[in-house]
Amino acid sequence: MKPVIQLKDIQKTYHTGEVDVHAVRGVSLEIMPGEFVALMGASGSGKSTLMNTLGCLDRPTGGTYLLDGTDVSRLDRDQLADLRNQKIGFIFQGFNLLARTSAIDNVVLPMLYLQHRLSMREQQERALRSLDLVGLGKRADHHPNQLSGGQQQRVAIARALVNQPALLLADEPTGNLDSQTSIEIMGVFQKLNDQGITIVMVTHELDIARYTKRNVILRDGKILSDTPVPNRLDAGLELSRLKQAQEAIKLA
Amino acid sequence: MRIFATLRLAVRALRRNKLRSLLTMLGIIIGVGSVIAAVSITTGATKQVEDRVASLGQNIVMVYSGNFNTGGTRGGWGSAPTLTVEDAEAIRREVPSVAATSPEVRDQYQVLGNGLNCNTTIYGEDVDFLHIRSWNIEEGVMFTDADVRSLAKVAVIGRTVADQLFPNQNPVGETIRVRDIPFKVVGLLEQKGFSVFGRDQDDLVLVPYTSHMRRVARRTYINNVLVEAATPESINQVQADITSLLKARHRSIEPDFTVRTQLEVAQMATATAKIMSVLLAAIASVSLIVGGIGIMNIMLVSVTERTREIGIRMAVGARARDILVQFLIEAVTLSALGGLIGIGLGMGASKIVAYSTGWPTLTPFSWVGIASLSSAVVGVISGFYPAWKASKLDPIDALRYE
Ligand SMILES: Nc1ncnc2c1ncn2[C@@H]1O[C@H](COP(=O)(O)OP(=O)(O)O)[C@@H](O)[C@H]1O
Ligand SMILES: [Mg+2]
Numbered sequence: 001m002k003p004v005i006q007l008k009d010i011q012k013t014y015h016t017g018e019v020d021v022h023a024v025r026g027v028s029l030e031i032m033p034g035e036f037v038a039l040m041g042a043s044g045s046g047k048s049t050l051m052n053t054l055g056c057l058d059r060p061t062g063g064t065y066l067l068d069g070t071d072v073s074r075l076d077r078d079q080l081a082d083l084r085n086q087k088i089g090f091i092f093q094g095f096n097l098l099a100r101t102s103a104i105d106n107v108v109l110p111m112l113y114l115q116h117r118l119s120m121r122e123q124q125e126r127a128l129r130s131l132d133l134v135g136l137g138k139r140a141d142h143h144p145n146q147l148s149g150g151q152q153q154r155v156a157i158a159r160a161l162v163n164q165p166a167l168l169l170a171d172e173p174t175g176n177l178d179s180q181t182s183i184e185i186m187g188v189f190q191k192l193n194d195q196g197i198t199i200v201m202v203t204h205e206l207d208i209a210r211y212t213k214r215n216v217i218l219r220d221g222k223i224l225s226d227t228p229v230p231n232r233l234d235a236g237l238e239l240s241r242l243k244q245a246q247e248a249i250k251l252a
Numbered sequence: 253m254r255i256f257a258t259l260r261l262a263v264r265a266l267r268r269n270k271l272r273s274l275l276t277m278l279g280i281i282i283g284v285g286s287v288i289a290a291v292s293i294t295t296g297a298t299k300q301v302e303d304r305v306a307s308l309g310q311n312i313v314m315v316y317s318g319n320f321n322t323g324g325t326r327g328g329w330g331s332a333p334t335l336t337v338e339d340a341e342a343i344r345r346e347v348p349s350v351a352a353t354s355p356e357v358r359d360q361y362q363v364l365g366n367g368l369n370c371n372t373t374i375y376g377e378d379v380d381f382l383h384i385r386s387w388n389i390e391e392g393v394m395f396t397d398a399d400v401r402s403l404a405k406v407a408v409i410g411r412t413v414a415d416q417l418f419p420n421q422n423p424v425g426e427t428i429r430v431r432d433i434p435f436k437v438v439g440l441l442e443q444k445g446f447s448v449f450g451r452d453q454d455d456l457v458l459v460p461y462t463s464h465m466r467r468v469a470r471r472t473y474i475n476n477v478l479v480e481a482a483t484p485e486s487i488n489q490v491q492a493d494i495t496s497l498l499k500a501r502h503r504s505i506e507p508d509f510t511v512r513t514q515l516e517v518a519q520m521a522t523a524t525a526k527i528m529s530v531l532l533a534a535i536a537s538v539s540l541i542v543g544g545i546g547i548m549n550i551m552l553v554s555v556t557e558r559t560r561e562i563g564i565r566m567a568v569g570a571r572a573r574d575i576l577v578q579f580l581i582e583a584v585t586l587s588a589l590g591g592l593i594g595i596g597l598g599m600g601a602s603k604i605v606a607y608s609t610g611w612p613t614l615t616p617f618s619w620v621g622i623a624s625l626s627s628a629v630v631g632v633i634s635g636f637y638p639a640w641k642a643s644k645l646d647p648i649d650a651l652r653y654e
Contacts, residue, residue, distance in 0.1 A: 057567060057647050078571045085569020096564050096651065100268065110568040112257060159568065 002069055004167055004198045005031040005054060011062030012049050012221075023049040024060070025221040031200060033166070036193045038209035038229075039202045041218035047202045050218070051171045054200060055090045056080045068166055085113050089160025091170035091201075095152045097144045103155045104140040107131060110163045130158040134188050150181035157188060161197075168192065170201040174208055180242060186211040187235030211235055255581075262582040265554075266589075273586060276550045279543025280590030280630065281597065284623045287536035288598025288615060293605055294525040294532075296613035301518045301525075311351075311484045312384060312514035313491055315343070315477040315498070320510045333473040334508040337461070339498060340477045347479075347493040349486035354378035356476040357464045363457060365417040365428035365437075372413050373456050374430060376464025377478075384480045392424035392439035400460040403467060408439035410454035428457070433467050435459060445610060487513050540626060543590065544634035551583050551638035562642050563650030576643035583635020584628055591627025595620055 012024040024046045031037055039047050052058040053065065056072055065072045068087060075083065084090070097106050107127035111118055118126070131137050134154040144152050153173060160168055170189075174182035182205075190211060193199050201212065209215050210233045217224045266273040317335040340355040357376030362369055375381075382394050395406045407428060414423045423437045435457075444453035465471055481490040494511050502508055512520075555562070562575055602613040 052648055055567075057651070078573075081566065081569050081571045084567060090567055092651070096560070096567070098561055098564060109565070113565075113569040113571070113574055163569075 001032060003030040003032050003066075004035075004068060005029065005200070006066035007054075007063065008065075009063040010050070010053060010060045010065060012046070012053060012058070013061045023221055024053070026063070027218075027221070027223055028063075029216065029223065029226075031198065033198050034193070034196055035198055035200075036189070036213040037200045038212040038215045039200060039218065040204060040206075040209055040215055041224070043204065045218040046221040047204075047218055048171055049221075051169055051200070051202055054167075055088055055169045056083045057090070081113070082115060085110060085115075086163055087166045089157075089163070089165040089168045091153070091156050091160050091168065091173045093172040093175040095144070095149075095156045095176075097152055097155055097159075099144055102141050102143055103131060103136060103147070103158075104128065106144070106155055107159045107162050109159060114163065126162055127158070130162040131155070133161065133192075134158045148181070149177050150184055153177065153181075153185055154188065157185075157192075161192070166198060168197055168199045170199070172202050172204070174203065174205070180239070182208060183211075183235050183238050183242065187239065190235050207233075255577075258578055258581050259585065261578060262585045265582055266586060272550065276546050277543075277586055277590030277593065279539060279546045280587050280627050281543075281594040283536050283539030283543050284591045284594025284627055285598040285601065286539070287532055288595050288619060288623055289601040289605070290532040291529055291619045292599065292602035292613040292615040293611065294529050295616050295619075296602075296606065296611055298522045298525045299614055300612055301522055311481040311487050313479040313481055313487060313494065314512050314514070314517060315339075315479060315494060316510040316512070317473065317475060317508070318510065319507055333471075334502065335474050335477060336472065337465075337474060339501060340474065342497060342501060343477060343479060343494055346497055347490060349482040349490055351480045351482045352380035352384055353480070354381040354384060354478040355461045355474045356381075356478055357461050357469065357471075357474050359464070359469050361430050361468070363413065363417065363428050363430055365423075365426060366421075368417050370413060370416040372410075374464060374468060375456050375458045376461035376469075376474075377458055378461055380480070381458070381478065384478055387444070388442040389439045390442040391422060392437070394439055395458075395460055400462050403463045404460060405433060405435045405463060405467070406438045406459070407435040408441060408458040409437055410441045410456045410458075411443040412452055412455040413457055414440055430457070430459075430468055435463075487515075537626075540630050543587070543627075544630040547583055547587055547631065548634035548638060550586075551579060551635050552641070554582070555579060555638045555642040558642075559645065559650050559653040562645050563647055563653065566645070566647035567651060572643040575645075576639045579639035579642050580632065580635045583639065584631035587631030587634070588624065588628045591624050594627070595623050598623075 007027055007029040010024055010027045011022070014021040014023055027050060039050065041047050049058070053060050056067070060073065063073075067083065072080070072083065098109065104124065104127045107130050108123050111123045111126065128137060128140060131140055134157050136151060136154045136158065139147060139151060144155070147155065168189075174185055177185065186208060189199055189201070199212075203209055210229060210231075212229055213232060214226070214228050216226045315335065317333065337355050340353050344350055344353045354377050359374050360371065361374050362371050363374075379394060379397055379400060382389070389408065392408070394408055395404065398404070399406050409423060409428070417423065417428060418426060423440055426437050427434050428437060429435070441454065441458070446452055459468070461474070465474070479490065479494065481487045491511050491513055495507065498509050498511075499507055565575060599615050602615065605611065606613040
């Protein structure tokens with residue numbers, strides 16, 4: 001099996017003002033299809049910078065990045081846009097949905113930029129299927145301001161999934177959510193991962209990282225440790241446990 | 253991204269800021285609207301002049317005193333003391349193919365009657381005047397050849413004068429006074445309305461030119477000679493013959509008179525209209541430029557406001573070209589819509605003018621095309637820089653924009 005992601009000595013230096021900031025300094029990493037990786041580390045350790053590189057939103061200043069076997073470092077803007085469109089689904093901490101645009105239209109968005117065009121009906125059908133997958137099929141016409149944070153993040157996940165990417169990238173997807181909603185979102189990720197989708201997510205919360213299969217810890221732009229997760233948590237189980245605990249509090 | 257989907261997107265974006273979109277379009281609306289209105293009015297007027305010329309049979313020749321091409325125009329057409337009644341008689345007598353002539357003497361006077369007064373133009377004319385101009389009498393009769401020969405104190409008046417001196421009463425048989433000379437009203441002219449030059453054609457008193465020259469104005473020169481050629485075909489020959497006849501009679505090297513056919517007079521009128529429309533087009537292009545700057549300004553604001561949206565679109569795979577086209581189409585939609593509204597309003601305004609003044613207006617299809625096209629072009633030009641700026645944004649920076 002070929003790795004989805006192959007990083008060789010990736011560097012990223014920001015040239016701002018007087019000093020150069022070495023955000024990522026030599027990261028080498030391989031991620032195989034079907035993996036579920038948590039990228040961890042302190043604030044400023046270079047997690048987001050690395051994620052943006054993985055998501056082809058930004059270019060590294062050194063090293064090579066093979067995505068699905070293709071060297072991304074040498075692609076031009078349009079080719080990067082096409083990669084983001086077809087191979088990558090990106091999920092942000094702040095959801096980044098289009099305001100005043102219905103959930104389904106937000107999910108349709110990536111399909112508008114497909115090089116092989118889909119009919120309007122097909123776009124709607126695929127968007128609905130994607131929303132169903134994250135449990136929001138009944139809220140297709142709701143606008144982001146009518147949805148809770150967790151629901152908005154589900155719309156964002158549906159949008160990331162709609163073009164059937166090889167890779168789902170999420171930068172602190174639970175960062176703006178309460179703990180129960182966070183577990184629900186992790187449940188969605190686990191379900192998707194069980195269906196074979198490769199997921200890389202950034203988190204600085206240890207308990208969230210325990211829902212993934214592999215933890216990579218960064219410090220000062222370098223990999224500090226890379227370990228499989230023992231005793232992986234199951235979001236479904238954790239949720240029912242949480243609910244029982246809440247019931248107990250109510251009864252008491 | 254498909255053009256139709258982009259168009260829908262643009263319309264949705266513009267509807268989100270309805271008032272702002274409308275205000276942005278205002279420059280284009282006003283520019284296009286005023287041009288369409290003005291062009292409709294001048295085209296209508298031009299067409300009316302042409303129609304009138306056609307209905308006159310195109311065989312009228314006017315002889316004016318003074319030379320239009322030299323200093324003669326300074327005092328106004330027909331004001332130089334160079335033409336005489338004898339010139340008019342010579343034209344009638346010696347130029348072949350002349351059907352009728354009328355010496356014209358025109359002066360502005362106060363006219364009294366029925367205890368009221370008004371200011372109007374006294375037309376000293378010959379009997380043939382009515383027939384040459386195809387005017388008709390509504391009440392009473394025209395004065396006769398005998399009246400002309402005997403310097404009779406008789407007058408035929410226009411509707412405006414009649415309404416001012418004899419409101420709600422038949423003026424025929426009444427007496428009016430010009431410079432204290434009593435004239436008996438023998439006829440009332442049929443109402444003509446306003447001319448294409450905006451002149452009230454009913455504001456006049458018609459008297460025998462002899463009476464006017466000897467009794468009222470006491471002068472020996474006439475202003476013009478109105479000549480009718482026998483056939484439309486002979487008109488150019490008549491014009492040439494009159495010119496050589498008068499040159500010989502006046503023994504002048506530079507002609508001190510001007511001979512114009514009705515067609516030429518009409519062309520002078522339409523030439524004015526044409527200059528007007530060129531002027532209007534110039535004003536219009538200025539307002540289109542101003543409108544374009546307005547659109548560019550708002551599009552720049554819009555790009556800044558929607559930086560995050562641009563970032564999101566780029567993150568999910570929009571190419572630079574997709575963003576460029578999106579904002580370009582938005583600008584073009586804005587200006588083209590403004591253009592369409594302007595065309596509608598302009599046509600509406602010209603209809604109102606037509607209704608309230610009675611002038612016919614006509615909106616040429618070519619101008620509708622020109623207006624739509626130029627507003628779309630303004631959209632492309634003014635939208636290009638903001639759209640280009642949007643498309644050059646870095647996805648990361650755009651996503652981070654607060
Ligand atoms: N656009 C940028 N310009 C300059 N420095 C940056 C930029 N983005 C991030 N950095 C710096 O790079 C380092 C890593 O940032 P980041 O990847 O956002 O860390 P994390 O997501 O782990 O908190 C930090 O020191 C940060 O200040
Ligand atoms: Mg970060």
